[in-house]
Amino acid sequence: MAYCPKRLLSIVIVILTIMLNLAPALARDWPQIIAAARGQTVYFNGWGGSEVINRYISWAAGQVNQRYGITVKHVKVADIGDVVSRILAEKSGGRTSGGSVDLMWINGENFHAMKDNGLLLPPYTQMFPNYRLVDTENKVSTLFDFTVPVDNQESPWGMAQLVFLYDSEVVNDPPSTMAELLEFCKDHKGRFSYPAPPDFYGTTFIKQALLELTGERTLLYKPVDIGKFDQVTAPLWVFLDALHPHLWRGGKAQPKSAPEMKRLLADREIFISLSFNPAEASNAIATGELPESIRTYVHEGGTIGNTHFLAIPFNSSAQEGAMVLADFLLSPEAQARKSDPSIWGDPTVLALAKLSPEQRTLFDTIPLGVATLSPEELGPVILEPHASWVTAIEKEWLRRYSK
Amino acid sequence: MSGRRNRLKIFPALTLAVFLLPILVGLLFTWAPAFGYLSAAGSNRFSLEPFATLLHHPSLPGALRSTFISGIGASLMSLGLALWIATTLYGSRLWSTIELSLAPLLSLPHAAFAIGFSFLIAPSGWLIRSVSPFPSGFTYPPDWTTNGDPWAISLTLTMLFKETPFLLLMIFSGLSRLDVRRTIWVGRSLGYHRLRIWTRLIIPQLYPMLRLPLLAVLAYSLSVVDLAYIIGPSLPPTLAVLIDRWFHDPDISSRFVGAAGALLLLLVTLACIGSALVLEYLISKIASRKILDGRRKSPFELLVGSGSFYALILLGVNVLSLTALMLWSVAHSWRFPHFLPARFSFSNWSAALSHLLEPVSVSALAAFLSCLLAIILVVGCFENEQNLARSRIDSISQRSLWIIYLPLLIPQISFLFGIQVLLIIFNLEGSWGTLIWIHLVFVLPYVFLTLANTYRSYDQRYSYVGTSLGARPVRSFFRVKLIMLTKPILFSMAVGFGVSIAQYLPTLYVGAGRFATITTETVSLASGSDRRVMAVYALSQFLLALTGFLTAIVLPAIMFRNRRAMQN
Numbered sequence: 001m002a003y004c005p006k007r008l009l010s011i012v013i014v015i016l017t018i019m020l021n022l023a024p025a026l027a028r029d030w031p032q033i034i035a036a037a038r039g040q041t042v043y044f045n046g047w048g049g050s051e052v053i054n055r056y057i058s059w060a061a062g063q064v065n066q067r068y069g070i071t072v073k074h075v076k077v078a079d080i081g082d083v084v085s086r087i088l089a090e091k092s093g094g095r096t097s098g099g100s101v102d103l104m105w106i107n108g109e110n111f112h113a114m115k116d117n118g119l120l121l122p123p124y125t126q127m128f129p130n131y132r133l134v135d136t137e138n139k140v141s142t143l144f145d146f147t148v149p150v151d152n153q154e155s156p157w158g159m160a161q162l163v164f165l166y167d168s169e170v171v172n173d174p175p176s177t178m179a180e181l182l183e184f185c186k187d188h189k190g191r192f193s194y195p196a197p198p199d200f201y202g203t204t205f206i207k208q209a210l211l212e213l214t215g216e217r218t219l220l221y222k223p224v225d226i227g228k229f230d231q232v233t234a235p236l237w238v239f240l241d242a243l244h245p246h247l248w249r250g251g252k253a254q255p256k257s258a259p260e261m262k263r264l265l266a267d268r269e270i271f272i273s274l275s276f277n278p279a280e281a282s283n284a285i286a287t288g289e290l291p292e293s294i295r296t297y298v299h300e301g302g303t304i305g306n307t308h309f310l311a312i313p314f315n316s317s318a319q320e321g322a323m324v325l326a327d328f329l330l331s332p333e334a335q336a337r338k339s340d341p342s343i344w345g346d347p348t349v350l351a352l353a354k355l356s357p358e359q360r361t362l363f364d365t366i367p368l369g370v371a372t373l374s375p376e377e378l379g380p381v382i383l384e385p386h387a388s389w390v391t392a393i394e395k396e397w398l399r400r401y402s403k
Numbered sequence: 404m405s406g407r408r409n410r411l412k413i414f415p416a417l418t419l420a421v422f423l424l425p426i427l428v429g430l431l432f433t434w435a436p437a438f439g440y441l442s443a444a445g446s447n448r449f450s451l452e453p454f455a456t457l458l459h460h461p462s463l464p465g466a467l468r469s470t471f472i473s474g475i476g477a478s479l480m481s482l483g484l485a486l487w488i489a490t491t492l493y494g495s496r497l498w499s500t501i502e503l504s505l506a507p508l509l510s511l512p513h514a515a516f517a518i519g520f521s522f523l524i525a526p527s528g529w530l531i532r533s534v535s536p537f538p539s540g541f542t543y544p545p546d547w548t549t550n551g552d553p554w555a556i557s558l559t560l561t562m563l564f565k566e567t568p569f570l571l572l573m574i575f576s577g578l579s580r581l582d583v584r585r586t587i588w589v590g591r592s593l594g595y596h597r598l599r600i601w602t603r604l605i606i607p608q609l610y611p612m613l614r615l616p617l618l619a620v621l622a623y624s625l626s627v628v629d630l631a632y633i634i635g636p637s638l639p640p641t642l643a644v645l646i647d648r649w650f651h652d653p654d655i656s657s658r659f660v661g662a663a664g665a666l667l668l669l670l671v672t673l674a675c676i677g678s679a680l681v682l683e684y685l686i687s688k689i690a691s692r693k694i695l696d697g698r699r700k701s702p703f704e705l706l707v708g709s710g711s712f713y714a715l716i717l718l719g720v721n722v723l724s725l726t727a728l729m730l731w732s733v734a735h736s737w738r739f740p741h742f743l744p745a746r747f748s749f750s751n752w753s754a755a756l757s758h759l760l761e762p763v764s765v766s767a768l769a770a771f772l773s774c775l776l777a778i779i780l781v782v783g784c785f786e787n788e789q790n791l792a793r794s795r796i797d798s799i800s801q802r803s804l805w806i807i808y809l810p811l812l813i814p815q816i817s818f819l820f821g822i823q824v825l826l827i828i829f830n831l832e833g834s835w836g837t838l839i840w841i842h843l844v845f846v847l848p849y850v851f852l853t854l855a856n857t858y859r860s861y862d863q864r865y866s867y868v869g870t871s872l873g874a875r876p877v878r879s880f881f882r883v884k885l886i887m888l889t890k891p892i893l894f895s896m897a898v899g900f901g902v903s904i905a906q907y908l909p910t911l912y913v914g915a916g917r918f919a920t921i922t923t924e925t926v927s928l929a930s931g932s933d934r935r936v937m938a939v940y941a942l943s944q945f946l947l948a949l950t951g952f953l954t955a956i957v958l959p960a961i962m963f964r965n966r967r968a969m970q971n
Contacts, residue, residue, distance in 0.1 A: 026926055048924070049931025051754070058758075075916035076923070078930040081651025082911060086656060086823070092443040093827030100915035109653030117444060117655055170543075190546030195636050249548045253637050256551075259932035266873055266932075267527035267543045268739045288736045288746070289933055324862065391654060399461040402639045 018279040025309075030129055034318045038069040040321030045083045046105030048076020049259060052283060056337070056344045056366040060385055061289060064328050065226070070321045075101075084110055087119050099315030103322040107308040108146040108200070112387050114311065116341070117163050121312040123152035124323060130330035131155070135351030141307040142349055146384040147221060148399050154309035155326040156349040158338065160276040161300075161305035161372070161381055162208055165262075167271045169293040176300045178212045185246035193248035193255055193264075196402065197394045205274060206393060208304050210236045211382055220385035224392045233393065237400065244401065266290050276306075278378055279345025282369025286342050295371050305381030307349060338360035341369035414783030415804055415864035421780070422844060424808050425822060426813065429689040430669075432821025437662035444655050453659035460660070461641035467671070469555040469635065470607075470642040474625035475675060477562035482617050484563065484713060485570035490601040491710025493583065501714060502575060506952035508568035508721055509898065512905050512922070514929060515941030517561050517633040519724030521550045522731070522934070524557065527739045529727055535740035544739050550634050558635040562627070564720050566620045566672065570613065572898075576853060577612035581605065582862045598701040603694050607687075612856060614683070619811035619848075621679060622672050626814030629907060629926065635829055642668055646816055665817040672814055725945070731938035751935045759943055761923070766904050766947060769835075773842035774899035777850040778892060784851075785858045786880070807851060810844050819912040826913055833915030841909040848900040853898045859892035887969075889962065900951035904944060921947060 044061075047339075048054055054076065061072035077083055083104055106114070114120050124133050134156050136142050142156040145148065150156075166174045170188075176183040185192050195202035211233040212216060221229060244251035248270050255261045258275065265273040266289060275281070275296075284290035310321050310326045312319055328334055332355055334347040352360055368374065435441065439450030457463065472954040490497040520530050527544035535541040550557045583605060590600035639645065646668060651663030731737065732751055734744035784804060822841070826832040865887060869879030885892070907922050914923070925940040963969035 045916055047930065048927035049929075051928070051931075051933060051936045054758075055754075073916075076919065076927040077916075078927045079651050079652060083916070084653070084655075085651050085658075086915065088443045089820070089824045090827050092441065092824055095827055095830075100917070113653045113655050149556075198652065234594075249546060251445050253548060253551050256632065256637050256640075257930065259930065262932040263934065264527075266738065267525070267544060269525075269527045269546075284932075287933075288748075289935075291736070291738060377465070398639075402462050403466050 026078055030127060030203075032325055034068060035128070037318075037320040037324040040318040041071040041073060042102045042318045042321040042325050043073050043075055043100060044103045044322075044325065045075040045077060045080070045101050047078070047080055048074070048331065049078065052287065052344050058344060059337070060325070060329060060334060063334070064325050067328075068317075068321075068324050070324060072325060073192070080104060080106055080110055084114060084119070087315070088117070090315060091117070091119060093362055095315055097173075097315050098317045099313055100317075101313050102316040102318045103310055103312055103325060104236055105157070105308065106154065106311050107306060108384070108386055109390065111145050111150075111309065111311065112148045115148065115151075115312075119314055119380040120153045123321060124312065124319075125152040125155045125326070126329060127325040128155065128323065130327050130332075132352045133332065133354045134330070135349060135354070138351065139307065139349060141305060141381075141383060143347065144383070145309065146390075147386045148345075150309070154311035155330060156307050156325075157310050157329060157346075158308050159305065159347040159349055160305040160308060161347075161378060162204055163275055163278050163280075163296045163378070164298065165265060165273045165275055165281050165290075165294055165371075167265065167268065167291065167293055168289070168295045170271050174297040174299070178299070181272075182239065182243055182246075185243060188271060189246050190248050190250070192246075192402050193251075193261070193270060193271075194274065195257050195261060197397050199257050201261070201274060201276070201391055203394060204253070204276070206236065206240075206306055206397060207385055208382075209239055209298070210393070211304065211385070212233055212299065212301065213239055220389055221383070223386055224388040226392070229392055229396075233396065236393075240397075240401070258386065262290070270351035279339070279341040279347070279369050279372045280342040281371035283293070283345040285371055287365075288370075296373050298373065298377070300379075302382045302385060308385050331360040332362055336366065339363065340366045341372060342367075345369060345372070411783060411787040414780060414787050418780045418784055419806055421840070421847070425811055425825070425844070426818055429818035429820075429822035430813070432824045433662055433665055433818050434821070435662070436659045437666050439659065441655075441658055444658070446659075449503075452911055453663035457663040458661050460645075462645060465636075465639040466642045466645050469553075469558070469631075469640070470671065473558045473562065473631070474621065474643065476559040477566060477624040478617060478621040478679075480559070480563045481566040481570055481620060482613070483487070484567050484717070486601075486606065487573075487575055488567075488571065488710055488717075489574050489578075490598060490606075491494055491707045492714060493517045493578075493601075494587075495711075497711050497714055501571060501718070504718060504721075505568055505572050505575070506897070506956065507725075507949060508718075509572065510901055510945055510948035511565075511725060512539065512925075512941065512948065512953055513565055513627075514629045514633060514907075514925065515728060515945055516565055516721070516724055517630045518929065518934070518941060519728045519935060520561050520564065520720065521557070521634045522727050523720070523723055524549045528832055529723065532740050532742050534793060541740060551637060553636045553638060555636050555641070558641070559630055560691055561630055561634050562624050565630075566624065566715060568721075569783050570616055570620065572853065573613055573616040574609065576856045577609045578605075579940045580612070580856045581608050594699045596701050596704055597697055597707065599705055602690075602701075603961040605895060607690070607694070610683075614711045615811075616852060617674050617810055618679060619808070619852075621675055622812045622814065625672050625675060626816060628816065628859070629929075633929070642671070643814065643816060649818060650756075650816070661762055662820070665814070665820070668814050669817040670811070673961070676812060680917060728942055731934050732942055734935055735760075751939050755936065755939045755943075758924075759940075762919045762924045763943060763947060765942075766919055766922065769838055769842055769918070769920065770900045770903035770947075771902045772848075773839045773846045774850060774896045776839070776843055777899050778854075778896050779845040780847060781851050781895075781932075782858075782885075782892070785854075789863070790811055808848050811848050815908050823912045831914050831918040837878055837913050838910065841913045842903045842906055845909065846903050846905060849902045850895045850899040853895035854891055858888060861888060890959045890969075893958060894952075897951040897955035901948040904948050904951075 035257060057074050063073060064070045083101055087101055134142055175184045194205040197203045210233060214232050216232045218231055221315050255264060261273040264270045281294045283288060285292055312322045316322055335350050338344050338346045339348050352363060405821055437453050438449050439446055524529055526547045527550055586604050587600055590604055626643045628647045629643045635641050646661050646664040649657040649664060730744060733747050733748035733749060735742035735748035826837060833838050856948045866879050866884050869883040870876055905922060905928050910918060910920055910923055921944045925944055928937050
């Protein structure tokens with residue numbers, strides 16, 4: 001599609017009009033929102049592939065029902081893209097209110113697409129009482145989702161950082177750079193792989209490799225410059241060309257998702273896998289899904305980190321209820337429970353320094369988990385490159401490896 | 404009589420209305436983005452760019468290759484296997500065993516079977532575990548390419564094992580209309596070998612009844628998404644998976660390519676169906692010349708024994724996949740190279756039980772209502788057909804009834820997006836009525852298919868006896884015909900029940916997230932990593948479908964316990 005400033009202008013005008021129309025409705029104080037939320041049914045759409053997470057959401061649903069009289073229906077989907085599609089179809093069909101989705105679990109490219117296409121409710125998270133506890137100073141990704149400004153159109157829910165899982169029974173000295181990972185693969189042929197892009201995790205692994213290998217890191221935080229694409233990404237393709245023959249199944253097949261990688265790790269087909277949740281290994285050991293010998297490591301110089309969010313679509317039919325639920329999920333109580341590795345183990349978005357002493361004890365008592373790295377060991381977080389790079393890199397990757 | 408005939412006339416019209424209009428409109432709405440129209444993305448100009456993008460996509464050639472191999476391979480092989488089993492085993496004890504196992508075989512959902520089968524053949528799977536570490540010497544799984552292979556062989560085999568039982572069911576139902584026993588006597592007495600009797604006498608009569616089921620299998624295999632995702636190739640995946648991915652890609656402009664892909668998949672499917680019909684014509688041309696050559700012997704006689712071997716493999720693979728699922732559902736941890744789980748636990752079931760109640764009830768209700776409606780429409784159509792035949796009237800709507808098979812011959816993905824948009828415009832999505840309607844669209848053709856042969860071969864003289872004894876036709880229909888046909892009617896309803904339970908994409912697209920069925924829950928869990936929970940949900944899905952079949956078997960047995968002639 002051609003870039004058309006006139007069309008952009010008209011979209012901006014439409015968005016502004018919607019914002020102005022909704023402004024009176026939103027300019028209410030929090031108690032009014034809580035009052036309006038009572039009796040509402042909130043359809044919370046999110047990935048439903050993990051019983052651990054499903055159970056946590058079902059706990060939260062019980063809590064907001066007790067406290068605020070809101071009914072939460074958890075709509076479990078295999079891919080949140082299906083839900084984006086549905087909202088898009090609703091917009092195509094002229095449904096500007098009474099939409100079927102009230103709150104959705106989202107980030108990155110999906111957020112970018114929804115924001116661009118005017119599928120999100122105008123800014124609202126600034127009204128949440130618990131939003132001021134969010135660590136926006138140190139956790140920059142709570143404000144910039146894959147470099148796209150969040151603009152209070154989605155509520156931070158949890159932190160993610162790329163970590164590698166390895167089987168300590170077979171791997172004594174896990175790699176700490178991409179070059180070492182390549183050496184490992186040469187020594188242990190077929191014992192590592194990464195999900196095939198456009199799977200989110202596969203793309204993340206490639207971005208991590210690119211960030212580690214390229215000499216032009218700063219360029220990656222600006223919109224993609226096609227003229228410099230080859231130069232910036234050349235080291236990446238050299239690395240992948242060398243890596244692929246030593247991957248699981250000789251690189252002729254790749255896992256389709258991170259969950260499949262986790263299964264392969266449990267089955268011992270591979271010795272190194274990856275995750276976006278630093279506590280996933282501990283949690284999976286506790287539930288018996290992964291062997292007790294699984295441990296976590298990160299690369300020197302840090303790994304990619306981001307935030308996942310909760311967003312309210314523009315046509316939600318239970319906006320107030322969705323806000324109250326999103327705010328509850330931000331509360332120290334809900335965030336502490338979520339970060340407990342025996343419950344879920346998803347790191348908090350809150351700043352512990354902003355909490356009261358009682359609230360802080362909720363977090364202090366949480367065990368780290370047997371396979372989880374301490375915050376110091378996790379090392380620095382590298383921010384996601386600009387979203388436009390992803391599209392270009394995925395395209396080139398498909399051209400090279402998915403013929 | 405004429406009043407009843409008039410009333411019956413609405414059945415074919417009603418049945419067609421259920422299907423034709425929504426599907427055609429659904430197709431058109433799905434195609435719109437392929438030509439550049441997607442108002443939500445602010446695009447309202449005609450453009451062929453989506454097709455250009457599609458045709459230049461690096462993954463397209465590989466995806467088409469996998470789609471052709473698995474789609475055509477699976478359909479031809481399952482037809483061959485089903486016919487070979489029938490030819491070599493008809494009348495044997497194994498044949499009766501197969502007949503008895505059809506209900507559980509058909510109840511095992513595709514995705515559940517794929518998960519089990521994948522675990523069976525994976526390098527870390529059950530077969531390798533059974534020989535590890537001794538005598539294979541594997542303390543770690545070998546780096547072999549078995550499941551998810553780039554040539555789509557494992558995907559083809561999965562569909563072969565899953566579609567053969569369906570074609571066998573159609574063969575059983577087709578054979579019930581033919582006088583097989585006497586055909587075999589006659590053939591034998593003339594000295595024809597078993598193979599010749601089947602290829603020269605029975606299959607030519609049977610095939611017309613298998614044509615539609617075969618084409619349905621072909622269309623399904625070319626467009627299946629969930630199986631291809633579980634056990635299909637990854638670099639690149641099949642065309643259907645690519646399209647599915649485009650339809651939910653974060654980049655909204657991918658919808659344009661997705662729509663173009665959906666249209667391409669439809670064309671591919673139609674081309675394959677066309678080729679199958681041409682192939683059938685050519686084979687029948689060649690065969691009809693040979694049919695009278697009088698040859699008694701066949702060069703393949705020595706291979707007849709292989710029929711039981713293949714049948715045992717078919718049954719064995721299904722039993723093993725099911726058993727693997729059962730073990731996973733009660734496993735705490737089950738690691739390579741352990742042949743059995745090291746620790747058992749019922750917590751997977753006890754934790755899931757409270758969450759299962761709602762999706763199981765929603766599935767059961769939707770399935771029951773849709774197959775109840777389906778059976779009323781189907782029986783109405785058959786009655787109308789028999790009336791017309793009696794009065795030698797040619798009716799357009801009756802002749803157009805083949806249209807109800809459209810949902811089986813058109814890839815779901817090529818019209819569901821359009822139906823979703825349509826329902827949203829009319830504010831109809833997410834309601835019970837719509838859910839049952841979309842299930843009916845897929846349930847009805849299967850009910851039609853499974854009931855057609857028995858219903859059409861019903862001996863009308865029983866009903867005449869009823870009328871001649873003074874009953875009005877309606878009474879004779881309800882008290883004689885319907886009662887005598889209870890068994891096949893219930894069985895076809897059970898097939899429809901199973902079809903409704905298995906619906907994923909249709910539920911997803913029209914349900915607006917309002918209906919959590921056992922299948923939507925299973926599929927969302929299948930996108931996760933925990934095989935134990937997946938197994939619990941997949942088995943619940945299986946048990947629900949099996950309940951339908953058991954009801955269809957047990958209910959007539961109870962109803963007719965005092966009528967010996969109705970026992971069989």
